[in-house]
Amino acid sequence: MFPAEMFAHYGSMIGGLMVLRAMVQQYLPSQLRSLVDRYINKWMSLFDPHVQISFPEFTGQRMKSNEAYTAIRNYLTKNVTSAAKRLKADSVKDSRSLVFSMDDYEEVTDEYKGAKVRWFLNKVSPPSSSVTMYGPTEPSRFYTLTFHRKNRKLITESYIGHVLTEGNVIASTNRQRKLYTNDPLYSMWNHVVFEHPATFETLAMDADKKKEIMNDLTKFTQRKEYYAKIGKAWKRGYLLYGPPGTGKSTMISAMANFLNYDVYDLELTAVKNNTELRRLLIETSSKSIIVIEDIDCSLDLTGQRKEKDDDNGDEDKSPVKKLTEKVKKKSSEVTLSGLLNFIDGIWSACGGERIIVFTTNHLDKLDPALIRRGRMDKHIEMSYCSYEAFKVLARNYLNIDHHPLYETLGPMFDKANMTPADVAENLMPKSDDEDVEVCLKNLIQALEAVKEKAKKKAEEEAQAKAKKERQEKSPKWWRKSKKWAGSLLKKRR
Numbered sequence: 001m002f003p004a005e006m007f008a009h010y011g012s013m014i015g016g017l018m019v020l021r022a023m024v025q026q027y028l029p030s031q032l033r034s035l036v037d038r039y040i041n042k043w044m045s046l047f048d049p050h051v052q053i054s055f056p057e058f059t060g061q062r063m064k065s066n067e068a069y070t071a072i073r074n075y076l077t078k079n080v081t082s083a084a085k086r087l088k089a090d091s092v093k094d095s096r097s098l099v100f101s102m103d104d105y106e107e108v109t110d111e112y113k114g115a116k117v118r119w120f121l122n123k124v125s126p127p128s129s130s131v132t133m134y135g136p137t138e139p140s141r142f143y144t145l146t147f148h149r150k151n152r153k154l155i156t157e158s159y160i161g162h163v164l165t166e167g168n169v170i171a172s173t174n175r176q177r178k179l180y181t182n183d184p185l186y187s188m189w190n191h192v193v194f195e196h197p198a199t200f201e202t203l204a205m206d207a208d209k210k211k212e213i214m215n216d217l218t219k220f221t222q223r224k225e226y227y228a229k230i231g232k233a234w235k236r237g238y239l240l241y242g243p244p245g246t247g248k249s250t251m252i253s254a255m256a257n258f259l260n261y262d263v264y265d266l267e268l269t270a271v272k273n274n275t276e277l278r279r280l281l282i283e284t285s286s287k288s289i290i291v292i293e294d295i296d297c298s299l300d301l302t303g304q305r306k307e308k309d310d311d312n313g314d315e316d317k318s319p320v321k322k323l324t325e326k327v328k329k330k331s332s333e334v335t336l337s338g339l340l341n342f343i344d345g346i347w348s349a350c351g352g353e354r355i356i357v358f359t360t361n362h363l364d365k366l367d368p369a370l371i372r373r374g375r376m377d378k379h380i381e382m383s384y385c386s387y388e389a390f391k392v393l394a395r396n397y398l399n400i401d402h403h404p405l406y407e408t409l410g411p412m413f414d415k416a417n418m419t420p421a422d423v424a425e426n427l428m429p430k431s432d433d434e435d436v437e438v439c440l441k442n443l444i445q446a447l448e449a450v451k452e453k454a455k456k457k458a459e460e461e462a463q464a465k466a467k468k469e470r471q472e473k474s475p476k477w478w479r480k481s482k483k484w485a486g487s488l489l490k491k492r493r
């Protein structure tokens, strides 16, 4: 279990104590473990000129994974694992290639500015009786970094920072991204591998608008020092609004692919109360996009201001209605103020960059407090398909940059409101014998139909408006007698 070199390196006294400590960690019950460990450490510090730092895999009560541990694993995997004798193939990148890291109880050395350090991967198994509500407890691992005390300043102030930075860079290029969703039963995140193909290149949108969003995102990721200087959490809020099928969800995937971020899809209706919301949000990792879709439907996010208005009208409500509303309120106690407090406050303490994206089909339904600048930094309208957006879709779906029918199609997009989802549907060949021309002709027909429908609707609305105006202009006695005659006829029938 322990390499023989350890004795040579630390001296037989220290080696013996280390073996004893490993045995203590492995076999003694936890109450005794810490007591004996304390004495062993005291003895070791008398003889040993070395300093040790531990980096556990999980931290906190809810066993949140430790980002430092992951960064160290990445750093060691790239830089020194080749020297390790026992390796572990512990993750698979893009389901294609194996990634090796050092195995449990394996030790490797590294050198930094002339100082030698040792990394050791330790594992502690939980007592066999330890079972949580999520199943049996897994063994927990930790890296220990050992170095001579004369190098303390160099290692703590420079080397560890260097390892974490390099480890994080490796992580961002290597890692498999994840799509998390909140589990309503246990109020925890479940994840799958995130593999959505949408990119800004395939997103149908005006080129200038697209460029502006990409620049905004890039600028955000480079402003760590700026956010620290102004004392604000390193986060940016986007509000995507527009009719269904205009690409709001597609845009979120394109953002995640562009930034190489994880996605947390937060279903607010499955969150029981503000405490649970707080915990879920604290558990999100840095470099992530938190998505709350259809915010207007998720909750009564109009919040307390609206509630007050409702209270005024309480006398008019029946007792049954009042009771139903009370029960409804109790079942989901997540409030607008809870959400806003979190957005404004909690993340400042979490560190790392986060993007929060809200989507809605109805901008006018949201409380202005929720969408004011500072909370939602950027409002992006996703609208009906323009000619320019159509050209992107034609490139995606039909692999063409131009076609003689473009001349007919060009002006049609200004006159018919069709969503990119509907345009895409028309561009998709329905059978093998549908070629490019057939697809474009189908689209022309569909656009004409939309235009006709809109024209008919506008005419009907104009007629109804004119009728109403005519009625309003007629004398009061005439309107009354008409109404009276109508009700008389009804009674007779």
Ligand SMILES: Nc1ncnc2c1ncn2[C@@H]1O[C@H](COP(=O)(O)OP(=O)(O)OP(=O)(O)O)[C@@H](O)[C@H]1O
Pocket (backbone or CB within 6 Å): 202, 203, 204, 205, 242, 243, 244, 245, 246, 247, 248, 249, 250, 251, 361, 382, 420, 421, 422, 424
């Ligand atoms: N702007 C777009 N660019 C590329 N594809 C798009 C765009 N808009 C819609 N689509 C296509 O239409 C489908 C539906 O779009 P999406 O789910 O992104 O719309 P949405 O705005 O999120 O709608 P909803 O409001 O109903 O959630 C997508 O799978 C995509 O194929």
Ligand SMILES: [Mg+2]
Pocket (backbone or CB within 6 Å): 248, 249, 250, 293, 359
């Ligand atoms: Mg959507």
